[in-house]
Structures are given as C-alpha cells and as structure tokens.
Amino acid sequence: MLDADILALTRRVTARRALASPAAVAAGLAFPAFIAWVGLADSYGAAEKLFYFLLPHVFLVAAQDMARTDIESGALENVLFAGGRFRGYLAAKGPVVAAAAAAYASVLFGLFAAWGLAAGACRPDVVVRFGLALLAGLYYVALAGLLGHFLRGGANVLTVLLAQAAALLALLFTASSRTGLLDYAATGRFPGAGAKALFAGLVAVLPNVTVSARPTPFVAEVAAGLGLLAVLRWRLLRDLELGGRRGS
C-alpha cells in the first residue's frame, strides 16, 4: 500500500494544503503565542504545565480532513491515484501528518526548553514529558484518522474535542469531592477497579492526562490504543473503494 513515491506525493499535497490554509497556520502560531503569554504574565512553571498538557493537541488539530473530505470531493478519482494508489495516499496521510506535527512540536519543545534553561527552570524530566506528549499526539492522529473515515472536514477533531469537554465537565463533579480521579491518578492509587476503569476511559478520550514526569501504567493503554487504532484504520483502507455507483 505504501511506497516511497506515494509518501513523497502525500507529503507534497499535505504540505501545500497546510500552507494554503490561513486557519491552519493561525492555529499553529496561536499555541506558542498563548504559552509565551502565560509564561510572561504568570510564570515559567505555569507555562510549562500548560505546554506539556496541550502539546498533544497540536497533533489533533493537524489531523483534520484525514479521508472523508478527499473521498467525497472526487479528487482521489484522479490519474494520480489509479491502480489503487488512493489507498496508499490515505494510508500515508497518517504518518505524514504525524511526522509534520512531531517536527513542529520538536521545534516548540526546543524553544521552550531553551527558555527554561535561560530562566534556570528547566528540569531533566522534561524529556520524559515530551516523549509522553508525543505518544499522546500520535494517538490523536490515529484516532482522528479513524474518525476521519466517517466524518468530513474538521468534524473528526470537533467530535474528539466535544467528548473531551464532556469528560472534563464530568471531572468537575468528582473534583468537588475530597478526592477525585485526578487526585488518584496523581498518587497512582485508586480506591477500586471502578475508579481505575473511569480513569482509563478518560485516558482514551484525553490521553494528555498521561503526560507527566513519572509514566503510569496508563501510558501502556495509550500505546495499545494507538496500535489498535492503526490496525483498524489499515483494515478500513484495505477495503476502501471509490466512486461506487456515481456514474453508470
């Protein structure tokens, strides 16, 4: 399904699309601007917490239009994609988007770490946090990629964001009690299987909660979820066809 030619083609098409979208460029610049504003207005520590927590969302925002929009536009029924190459193009989109987001995240990480070093506030565990943020980001690309087969435009990303908003609202209720899910997660001790399962559900929707200086067993859930989503998407692409019954 994938070869060097189709990877190169996908990279060129994806890069052109990103650069042709002022909204994508603005979203890409808004994140570091927001972090810088928090760092300057409050403290490097506050900016650091937000930076690592929100970094996986760079991947999520990048993973719009993963399949359905291209399929419905008819642009894949093009000579470029004859011979089943459209499957290779869609399969390559995941790795291409992930690689682009990872490269951008790495630049931001470098700049942010340099700021921390200059301020004397950079700790060695940031590498672990960055690694976990990358893993959560890859999970988002796989999740949005799978949803992108059924939802067009940015609806795949919006669906994830809405699910996260619902999950966070639910968390607010637990936070009002003496100890809530996040408290359990912070200590690594859950009072029972029910609370653990609830947190596992939260991780599936918001893997950002696994980004910390000390990896928890829930990181394995994110990694396994990433693998499962990739396999599901691969199966969808393998069976995908174009233009069923549009003409005669």
Added chain:
Amino acid sequence: MIEARRLAKRFGPVEALRDVSFKTARGTITAVLGENGAGKTTTLKVVLGFLRPDAGAVSVAPGRIGYVPDRPAFFPWLDGWTLLGLGRSPAGGAESGNGREFRARVQAVSRELHFDPGLLRRRPASYSAGDARKFAYLQSLVPGPDLFVVDEPYASLDPPSVKAVRDVFAGLREAGKTVLLSSHMLAEMERIADGFVVIRRGATIAHAGLREWRLMRQSRAAPDLETVFLRLGGP
C-alpha cells in the same frame, strides 16, 4: 493489454456488473458502449483499481496509466502547474514543473488539446467545464501513458476540442498505446474505435472488432453503429 474476465460488482441491492468480459490489444482503441446505468463507468473503475470486483478478475499489462473521468475533480488548493508536477516521479526534478523539458512537454500537449497554458497558474476549480476537462487530459497525457482510459471523452468539449481529442486518440494508437473509451456518442465512437464492447444491465452482450462490427451491420441491415446498438439492446 487489458483482459477482464467475468466481472461482477454489487452496490448493496444494486447489481452493477454481473458478467463483463472483454480483451483489448496494444495499439487499439476500444469503445465501451451501453445505456445509462449499464455498468460502463463501473467497468472502467474496476479496470483502474478504484473498485474491486466481487467476482471475476481483470489484468492490465504493466505501464503508465492515464485516466480522464466523466467528472474530473482536483485538489482545490493546488494550481494547475502544481497538479501537473505531482504526476512527475521524484527523480523528475522540481515538483512545481520548473524543469525546461517538462514545461516544453506541457506546452506541446496543451497545443494539441487547444488548452491555454496560461490557465495553469490558476486553480482548476476556476476553469470552465471544458477547460477543466482539457486539463484532466493534459494531466494524464503529459506523463505519456501506455494505457489511456477515458469516460465520456467528449463531454463539455466544443467541436474544435472534440477534433483535437480525436486526433490525440489516433496519435496514441499510432504510437502503439492502448485507448479504452466509454461513451454514448456512437457516431464518434464508430469514427475512431477499432473494437466495441457493448454492456447491457451489467453484462457484455457484444464484443467485436471493427471488421466484425461491419459484418454485424451488414447482417442486421443496419446503416450505422447506432442502429446496431439499438437492435442489440432489444426491448
């Protein structure tokens, strides 16, 4: 060049193809004919690999494929030059078509198609229907296809462009390339094609070369392809 054997394809309750078989040879032009909904486009899409047959098989000789669909569509954020550049292999140089030879080839094919190369600076979404179609031809012809598949070849084209496209088909045949067309324009097909595949309700009901078609016309006392087609189709 192409061999389709007993192709069948179903879309839910709709049986689009039930038994389509045909062969085409190198250096020929074959026309796939049929009524609306007969399965012509589905057949082409199976040949091109956009659809997988539920039964049967299709084999295509290795080589570069060109394809112009009945309704061409392009990535809307790319201009003409960039889209053409995407068809170049990575070894071919700059992606946006800056290579001198590549530009010369684009200019030459544009002239053949009566297409204004100045339009390439714009996005095909802004082209007229006829220019968009000619751009689809350009995109497929610039790389030099060994097999050229076209669905409704003359749709949206004005008479000079129809002639230009007909000459392109003839040129490809002379160069030993294979052309597979699907069309309703029977008189045009009779003028250009060497072989005919008639599909009705998802099945091949006739598959013949030009000489056999002429014999069929005589045996059915038919003055032209249209009459043969109508008599073959039956009630």
